[in-house]
Amino acid sequence: SGDTAQVETVVNHLHLWDVLPIDELSPAGFARLGEAVAAGWRSALAAQVPDRRFDVVFTDDGEDYGPTVSIVPRRG
Numbered sequence: 001s002g003d004t005a006q007v008e009t010v011v012n013h014l015h016l017w018d019v020l021p022i023d024e025l026s027p028a029g030f031a032r033l034g035e036a037v038a039a040g041w042r043s044a045l046a047a048q049v050p051d052r053r054f055d056v057v058f059t060d061d062g063e064d065y066g067p068t069v070s071i072v073p074r075r076g
Contacts, residue, residue, distance in 0.1 A: 017065065022066070041069065042054075054072060
């Protein structure tokens with residue numbers, strides 16, 4: 001529908017299970033990895049796109065396909 005922010009939200013994510021097999025890390029290990037990836041993405045976004053604001057979040061709440069890091073553009 002032309003909503004760029006919504007498209008970015010759908011496209012800008014990483015399912016950690018797609019990068020590492022589920023048996024590679026414990027749930028706590030995936031959480032630490034997810035937080036580290038999120039921190040790196042926050043830093044890179046701040047440096048590379050300083051005129052835009054984003055929320056970078058790590059989730060593993062059962063609502064998505066495993067542990068996931070997402071970039072959500074802030075509106076307004």
